[in-house]
Amino acid sequence: MAELRLGIVGATGVVGNEIIKIIQERKMEFKDIKLLASKKSVGKKVKFYNKDLVVEDLSEETFEDIDILLVAVNSDLSKKYSLLAAKKGVTVIDNSSAFRLKKDVPLIVPEVNSDDIDNHNGIISNPNCSTIIALTALNKINKYAGIKRMVVSTYQAVSGAGAQGLQELKEQISDLENNRDIKVKAFQYQIAHNLIPQIGPFNSDGYSEEEMKMQNEGRKIFNNPNLKISCTCVRVPVYRSHSESITIETEKEITVEKAREILSKSPGVKLVDDPSNSKYPMPLDTSNQDLIFVGRVRKDITSEDNKSLTLWCCGDQIRKGAATNAVQILEKVIEKKAYRN
Amino acid sequence: MAELRLGIVGATGVVGNEIIKIIQERKMEFKDIKLLASKKSVGKKVKFYNKDLVVEDLSEETFEDIDILLVAVNSDLSKKYSLLAAKKGVTVIDNSSAFRLKKDVPLIVPEVNSDDIDNHNGIISNPNCSTIIALTALNKINKYAGIKRMVVSTYQAVSGAGAQGLQELKEQISDLENNRDIKVKAFQYQIAHNLIPQIGPFNSDGYSEEEMKMQNEGRKIFNNPNLKISCTCVRVPVYRSHSESITIETEKEITVEKAREILSKSPGVKLVDDPSNSKYPMPLDTSNQDLIFVGRVRKDITSEDNKSLTLWCCGDQIRKGAATNAVQILEKVIEKKAYRN
Numbered sequence: 001m002a003e004l005r006l007g008i009v010g011a012t013g014v015v016g017n018e019i020i021k022i023i024q025e026r027k028m029e030f031k032d033i034k035l036l037a038s039k040k041s042v043g044k045k046v047k048f049y050n051k052d053l054v055v056e057d058l059s060e061e062t063f064e065d066i067d068i069l070l071v072a073v074n075s076d077l078s079k080k081y082s083l084l085a086a087k088k089g090v091t092v093i094d095n096s097s098a099f100r101l102k103k104d105v106p107l108i109v110p111e112v113n114s115d116d117i118d119n120h121n122g123i124i125s126n127p128n129c130s131t132i133i134a135l136t137a138l139n140k141i142n143k144y145a146g147i148k149r150m151v152v153s154t155y156q157a158v159s160g161a162g163a164q165g166l167q168e169l170k171e172q173i174s175d176l177e178n179n180r181d182i183k184v185k186a187f188q189y190q191i192a193h194n195l196i197p198q199i200g201p202f203n204s205d206g207y208s209e210e211e212m213k214m215q216n217e218g219r220k221i222f223n224n225p226n227l228k229i230s231c232t233c234v235r236v237p238v239y240r241s242h243s244e245s246i247t248i249e250t251e252k253e254i255t256v257e258k259a260r261e262i263l264s265k266s267p268g269v270k271l272v273d274d275p276s277n278s279k280y281p282m283p284l285d286t287s288n289q290d291l292i293f294v295g296r297v298r299k300d301i302t303s304e305d306n307k308s309l310t311l312w313c314c315g316d317q318i319r320k321g322a323a324t325n326a327v328q329i330l331e332k333v334i335e336k337k338a339y340r341n
Numbered sequence: 342m343a344e345l346r347l348g349i350v351g352a353t354g355v356v357g358n359e360i361i362k363i364i365q366e367r368k369m370e371f372k373d374i375k376l377l378a379s380k381k382s383v384g385k386k387v388k389f390y391n392k393d394l395v396v397e398d399l400s401e402e403t404f405e406d407i408d409i410l411l412v413a414v415n416s417d418l419s420k421k422y423s424l425l426a427a428k429k430g431v432t433v434i435d436n437s438s439a440f441r442l443k444k445d446v447p448l449i450v451p452e453v454n455s456d457d458i459d460n461h462n463g464i465i466s467n468p469n470c471s472t473i474i475a476l477t478a479l480n481k482i483n484k485y486a487g488i489k490r491m492v493v494s495t496y497q498a499v500s501g502a503g504a505q506g507l508q509e510l511k512e513q514i515s516d517l518e519n520n521r522d523i524k525v526k527a528f529q530y531q532i533a534h535n536l537i538p539q540i541g542p543f544n545s546d547g548y549s550e551e552e553m554k555m556q557n558e559g560r561k562i563f564n565n566p567n568l569k570i571s572c573t574c575v576r577v578p579v580y581r582s583h584s585e586s587i588t589i590e591t592e593k594e595i596t597v598e599k600a601r602e603i604l605s606k607s608p609g610v611k612l613v614d615d616p617s618n619s620k621y622p623m624p625l626d627t628s629n630q631d632l633i634f635v636g637r638v639r640k641d642i643t644s645e646d647n648k649s650l651t652l653w654c655c656g657d658q659i660r661k662g663a664a665t666n667a668v669q670i671l672e673k674v675i676e677k678k679a680y681r682n
Contacts, residue, residue, distance in 0.1 A: 149643045151651075153494035153586035155536055155575065177518050194625040195496055195577065195584050197637055197653050202616035206597070206639035215642070228643035230651055232586040234496065236536065237578050243536050245494035245573040245586075256547070275543035284535040296538055298547035301556070302490045302569035310492075310571055312538050 003031050004334065005065055007090070009081055010072035011035035011055055012044060014163045015095055018323035019070055024049060026327065036062060038077075063088045068339050070326055071095060086122030091339040093124050093329050095322055100125040100217055107220045110328040111268040112139045117329070117338050124329055127221060128213040129321030130154050130233065133242055135221050136292045136320065137313040140266040141259055142222055145307075146251035150229040152214060152244055156199060157283065159240040159317050161186045169237055187235060196235040208233055241283030242321060243314040253306040256297055263294050268320070273297050281314035289316060290324045344372050345675065346406055348431070350422055351413035352376035352396055353385060355504045356436055359664035360411055365390060367668065377403060379418075404429045409680050411667055412436060427463030432680040434465050434670050436663055441466040441558055448561045451669040452609040453480045458670070458679050465670055468562060469554040470662030471495050471574065475585055476562050477633045477661065478654040481607040482600055483563055486648075487592035491570040493555060496577045496584040497540060498624065500658050502527045510578055528576060537576040549574055582624030583662060584655040594647040597638055604635050609661070614638050622655035630657060631665045 006023075010016040016037070035046055035055045044055040056062065063069065063085040071078050071085075071094040078096035086092050099105040106116040107125045109132055117124060127135070138147060158165035164186040172182045172192035182190055189196055200209030215229035236243075263271045272281050273295035281293030292315040300308035315321060333339055347364075351357040357378070376387055376396045385396040397403065404410065404426040412419050412426075412435040419437035427433050440446040447457040448466045450473055458465060468476070471493075479488060499506035505527040513523045513533035523531055530537055541550030556570035577584075604612045613622050614636035622634030633656040641649035656662060674680055 151492050151588050151641075151643065153573075155496070155577070173514060174518060177515060188619045189623060190625060193579055194623055195579060195655075196623060197584075197586075197621050198616070198619060205642070206616050206637065207642070208616075230588065230641045230643045232494075232637065232651060232653060234584075234586065234653075236496070238534055238536060243538075243575075245538075245575070247492050247571065275539070275547050275549075278529045278539060280538050282530060282535055282537060284531060296547065296573065300492075300571045301546070301548070302492065302571045310573060312573060312575075314536075 004067045004339070005032040005034070006030040007034040007036060007062070007066035007069040008072070009036045009058065009069060011046060012037045012041040013072055014159060014166070014318055015072040015322045018318050019072060019327060020046060020048060022319070022323055022327045032065070034062065034066060060084060063090050066090050068093065068330060068333060070330065072326070082123055089340050091120070091124070091333060092122060093126060093326055093333070095126045095326055097128065097213070099123050100127060101220065107217060108329050108332070109135050109139070109221055109325060110332050111136055113221055113223065114332045117332055117336060120338065122340070124333070126322065126326045126329060127217045128210070129160060129317045130156060130210065130242055130244065131214050131217045131221070132321050132325050133292055133313060133315040134214065134244055134246060135218060136268045136315070137294045137311070138246070138248065140262045141248070141254065144252070144258070144262055145254040147222070147227065147248050148251055149249040151247045152229060152231040154231065154233045155236045155238070155243040156233060157238045157240045157242055157317050158191060158235065160199070160235070160242070166239060169239065191235060191237050193237060197232065199233040199235055238283045239287065240316055240318050241286045241314050242317045243281070243283055243312065245312055247300050247308065247310045249303070249308045251307070254309065255306055256299055256309065259297050259309055263297065268292055269294055271295065281312060283314050286314040287316050288319070290320050291315070292320060345408045345680070346373040346375070347371045348375040348377060348403070348407035348410040349413070350377045350399065350410060352387060353378045353382040354413055355500060355507070355659055356413040356663045359659050360413060360668055361387060361389060363660070363664055363668045373406070375403065375407060401425060404431050407431050409434065409671060409674060411671065413667070423464055430681050432461070432465070432674060433463060434467060434667055434674065436467045436667055438469065438554070440464050441468065442561065448558060449670050450476050450480070450562055450666060451673050452477055454562055454564065455673045458673055458677060461679065463681070465674065467663065467667045467670060468558045469551070470501060470658045471497060471551065471583055471585065472555050472558045472562070473662050473666050474583055474633055474654060474656040475555065475587060476559060477609045477656070478635045478652070479587070479589065481603045482589070482595065485593070485599070485603055486595040488563070488568065488589050489592055490590040492588045493570060493572040494586045495572065495574045496579070497574060498579045498581045498583055498658050499532060499576065500581040501540070501576070501583070507580060510580065532576060532578050534578060538573065540574040540576055579624045580628065581657055581659050582627045582655050583658045584622070584624055584653065586653055588641050588649065588651045590644070590649045595650065596647055597640055597650065600638050600650055604638065609633055610635055612636065622653060624655050627655040628657050629660070631661050632656070633661060
């Protein structure tokens with residue numbers, strides 16, 4: 001892989017920054033790395049192994065000498081640059097929602113559907129954070145029992161709104177602590193000591209954009225167009241791990257014991273489920289690492305058969321929910337030689 | 342009602358204190374009020390209208406000259422004093438879980454089942470906070486369409502653990518803000534910037550005590566022994582309002598429009614449901630008042646018929662979730678002359 005030339009668009013954002021960190025943790029080597037960002041970040045130096053990389057400006061020419069491009073900017077910017085890069089023969093791994101539901105764009109959680117990478121046409125999409133977390137957790141249970149319905153309530157960290165979101169919670173807590181007026185910018189309302197049941201705009205059925213991603217992306221990743229997911233997405237005053245309370249209904253019977261056995265062997269998952277000793281996943285324990293912690297596994301007591309389970313999972317939104325998953329896709333692309341050159 | 346002699350056990354706790362506040366807000370008058378608490382609070386003065394009441398010690402003799410007793414202490418203490426008082430002919434309104442599921446003890450949410458008060462045998466129970474909030478919200482929808490199943494995920498404030506819980510979140514935030522070590526006492530783990538998916542001990546099926554209360558108490562209050570509720574209860578770093586994400590299945594069809602119409606006229610409920618203008622219930626808005634705010638009402642998109650809805654509600658845990666509901670029961674007892682004398 002030392003022969004490949006890598007580019008990272010949005011290198012100075014929260015996710016871009018974490019991608020650079022994870023590439024070094026995993027000791028990945030490239031022939032060349034180009035860090036790209038908007039004008040205001042150009043010239044910034046970023047430590048990479050023992051070199052200083054200088055952030056460069058984005059332009060059409062930039063993509064001439066890049067083989068694989070990781071894109072970690074918003075949907076509008078991604079639409080512009082990902083298409084441009086793909087047209088020039090670059091293989092793009094895009095973190096935004098811009099292309100996720102397009103037919104010729106694989107949407108990948110490596111533990112679940114890495115073979116779908118083979119069908120890419122220049123762009124591969126990284127799913128939404130809460131979707132990655134839920135689907136990594138449920139992957140092997142789905143393979144065993146066939147999930148047909150999910151009811152999900154999320155508890156989403158402020159990092160989902162990027163550096164601004166992290167900063168806003170920190171500042172509001174400090175301002176309230178010091179009897180100063182708070183500022184509200186990244187979220188609709190004060191998030192410190194509060195909950196906001198809105199992530200993204202609402203559709204005419206009353207579901208938020210974030211809530212619909214779970215079903216729309218979940219169907220594609222699990223390759224099950226009939227999968228039904230009803231989701232309530234809530235922003236909580238937690239810094240960087242998302243948590244989800246999930247009830248599933250399956251085609252086939254599955255006991256709690258079987259589910260625990262499956263989860264204990266699921267890739268990317270750590271089973272933390274010992275209620276009598278108060279062991280269960282919590283956002284503080286799951287931050288700054290890559291596994292999805294799953295626990296509180298129990299039979300859905302509203303169901304009469306053995307086809308419904310309830311569980312609780314937590315995962316770092318910036319890492320497995322975004323940056324780590326993107327780097328895992330990058331690794332798979334390299335392993336499969338699925339880049340164009 | 343000026344002829345009645347009232348007693349309050351646990352007068353210096355968070356709920357007892359709020360009960361005293363609410364009685365004055367509602368301008369209720371009594372011939373005599375006795376504030377009772379444990380030894381360490383005896384002698385404390387509490388403002389009541391323009392008098393200073395002195396907190397007295399609990400003893401068997403205390404109950405001789407009381408007609409109605411509000412009890413706001415833990416289950417163990419309540420078992421002792423409520424039974425003692427009831428034996429002496431006092432009508433007891435108990436806030437603890439000690440008697441809630443006993444056959445001859447009415448379990449009351451005044452908006453829902455105040456007629457059940459008539460059957461009391463000395464003790465009337467005030468339900469669990471998250472149960473009161475959900476059932477006040479769903480009361481009229483249940484009457485219209487018959488709720489048969491509920492899947493609930495809660496977001497519960499630290500006030501549920503009393504003064505200690507409130508203090509612990511405040512101190513942890515301040516300690517973290519000032520780079521001091523935090524103390525963990527009221528909860529199992531750090532609650533600041535975290536979530537704890539445990540409220541009370543777990544049963545052998547993996548459900549916490551708090552989670553089972555919703556079904557056990559819900560069946561009694563809605564007078565429906567077949568009601569099925571699966572609940573996930575989570576402590577969140579919010580001070581005093583509980584929030585709940587609820588999916589219901591009903592016997593009869595009910596549209597979103599009909600549900601909104603019913604909610605807009607439901608006693609004790611405020612419909613706050615205008616997603617396009619980012620209007621929905623939030624814990625900050627619902628603290629220090631008595632209504633349960635309900636919003637995010639929408640069709641459960643995993644359901645094919647019109648018999649499943651999803652909604653979000655918030656209510657003040659100390660007030661409607663405890664103290665206000667107890668005072669409303671007191672008002673009903675007086676109105677119905679359902680006290681013994």
